[in-house]
Amino acid sequence: MDYEIVIGLEVHAQLLTKSKMFCSCSTDYINAPPNTHVCPVCLAMPGVLPAINKKAVEYTVMTALALNCTIPEYTKFDRKSYFYPDLMKGYQISQYDAPIGKGGWLTIEGNGAKKRINITRVHLEEDVAKLWHRGGYSLIDVNRSGVPLMETVSEPEISSPEEARDYLIKLRNILRYLGVSTCNMEEGSFRCDANISIRPRGSKEFFPKVEVKNMNSLKGVYQAMEYESKRQRKVFEEGGELVQETRGWIDEKGITVTQRTKEYADDYRYFPEPDLPPLVFDKAWVEEIRAKLPELPEARRERFVTQYGLPLYNANILTNSRALADYFESCLKLMNLSKAKMLSNWLLGDFSRLLNATNTEIENTKVSPEHLAEMFSLVDNGTISGPTTKAVFEEMFHSGKRASDIVAGKKLSQISDTTEVRKVVKQVIADNAKAVSDYSSGKQQALTFITGQVMKTTRGRANPTLVGEILMQELGGK
Numbered sequence: 001m002d003y004e005i006v007i008g009l010e011v012h013a014q015l016l017t018k019s020k021m022f023c024s025c026s027t028d029y030i031n032a033p034p035n036t037h038v039c040p041v042c043l044a045m046p047g048v049l050p051a052i053n054k055k056a057v058e059y060t061v062m063t064a065l066a067l068n069c070t071i072p073e074y075t076k077f078d079r080k081s082y083f084y085p086d087l088m089k090g091y092q093i094s095q096y097d098a099p100i101g102k103g104g105w106l107t108i109e110g111n112g113a114k115k116r117i118n119i120t121r122v123h124l125e126e127d128v129a130k131l132w133h134r135g136g137y138s139l140i141d142v143n144r145s146g147v148p149l150m151e152t153v154s155e156p157e158i159s160s161p162e163e164a165r166d167y168l169i170k171l172r173n174i175l176r177y178l179g180v181s182t183c184n185m186e187e188g189s190f191r192c193d194a195n196i197s198i199r200p201r202g203s204k205e206f207f208p209k210v211e212v213k214n215m216n217s218l219k220g221v222y223q224a225m226e227y228e229s230k231r232q233r234k235v236f237e238e239g240g241e242l243v244q245e246t247r248g249w250i251d252e253k254g255i256t257v258t259q260r261t262k263e264y265a266d267d268y269r270y271f272p273e274p275d276l277p278p279l280v281f282d283k284a285w286v287e288e289i290r291a292k293l294p295e296l297p298e299a300r301r302e303r304f305v306t307q308y309g310l311p312l313y314n315a316n317i318l319t320n321s322r323a324l325a326d327y328f329e330s331c332l333k334l335m336n337l338s339k340a341k342m343l344s345n346w347l348l349g350d351f352s353r354l355l356n357a358t359n360t361e362i363e364n365t366k367v368s369p370e371h372l373a374e375m376f377s378l379v380d381n382g383t384i385s386g387p388t389t390k391a392v393f394e395e396m397f398h399s400g401k402r403a404s405d406i407v408a409g410k411k412l413s414q415i416s417d418t419t420e421v422r423k424v425v426k427q428v429i430a431d432n433a434k435a436v437s438d439y440s441s442g443k444q445q446a447l448t449f450i451t452g453q454v455m456k457t458t459r460g461r462a463n464p465t466l467v468g469e470i471l472m473q474e475l476g477g478k
């Protein structure tokens with residue numbers, strides 16, 4: 001039988017606010033000693049009251065708008081109770097039936113085909129503490145507890161591991177463009193749980209779904225979805241029974257294992273948070289946020305094609321990273337617009353190669369847009385030539401020096417002095433009698449060889465056009 005895969009994703013992103021969701025503790029806890037970013041509120045001391053972080057609400061509204069959601073006039077927070085001891089209060093403040101954003105979508109583009117994935121909701125909650133399980137006892141670090149956490153829930157409309165990956169890349173890209181989260185999966189600021197089930201192709205029925213957790217990379221999500229769809233198909237085909245459960249992804253082994261059978265929403269005993277007022281959104285405030293939304297990846301890509309004449313392929317890769325697209329535009333501001341394609345090729349070629357090889361993010365590169373633009377101006381005015389440019393750039397990349405300083409220090413500038421070039425050409429002709437006679441008898445490759453010797457002698461610095469002209473004169477060529 002032919003089966004189809006049904007996947008829904010729940011993505012949690014920590015928001016880039018300075019303080020936590022309901023108290024004034026700093027969210028910058030990553031390298032802090034355990035339990036140093038805490039206060040009576042996030043430690044749930046008796047008698048304390050939470051206060052809502054306005055910036056976190058604003059970021060969530062921004063995201064919901066960017067994901068084409070409706071922003072209801074009214075929203076509220078609810079208590080979600082569960083038995084796992086990672087919150088000091090014994091419950092999590094989340095949102096149940098009145099989320100900040102409802103009914104949106106985003107578009108994924110795998111294999112050139114566009115597909116809209118509907119988004120059920122975007123809501124706001126608080127992150128939980130970290131538990132460290134040791135032999136026979138557990139330790140708790142409350143630093144992370146209370147950090148604003150935004151959850152985006154998709155409809156179960158994702159039909160393959162590839163689509164799941166495309167959806168995550170797209171969502172991450174949008175959040176980064178909005179500047180609301182670092183979306184760093186390794187650091188846990190962007191986390192994904194997946195609900196997956198399979199059914200006979202064409203069926204409208206939903207079979208018991210499995211929730212898969214603990215995937216901390218895009219690759220992990222992809223592999224877990226692939227593993228889980230195969231596992232479920234096997235259970236089906238062997239006549240077994242699929243049960244609704246939560247499974248954990250074990251990255252080292254590449255498998256999922258049963259964690260627990262699924263609690264249903266009722267088990268969480270949601271009820272409205274009595275310590276926080278419901279929020280009523282001022283329409284004008286929402287529209288103000290909408291007006292301030294930055295240009296999003298798709299729009300920017302289209303603009304790169306129309307405004308700069310970039311091939312779609314280049315525009316796509318550049319705009320997949322806001323930082324790379326920003327860098328590109330900063331450089332281009334200092335250059336002639338006709339250089340846009342050359343610049344994009346350079347960024348996607350040599351520059352990206354060095355970034356990858358040194359594991360450097362473009363934000364941290366030592367080559368400023370000014371320095372890169374200066375290097376291209378040296379190419380344009382003939383100070384450096386093709387092969388030298390590559391070497392100069394490598395040194396700029398590693399040392400952070402300006403191209404002009406590197407060229408001056410190493411005497412790398414192009415030799416365009418006729419007398420000097422002629423001297424080298426004559427020497428090469430004298431030293432390579434065989435090649436010269438080959439050329440005279442009509443072998444064109446011999447000329448390539450002789451030219452190569454001239455360039456070698458000048459360490460690539462001779463002006464290639466001039467070398468060609470002088471060689472013709474000296475060889476009495478055609």
Ligand SMILES: [Zn+2]
Binds near residue numbers: 025
């Ligand atoms: Zn606190």
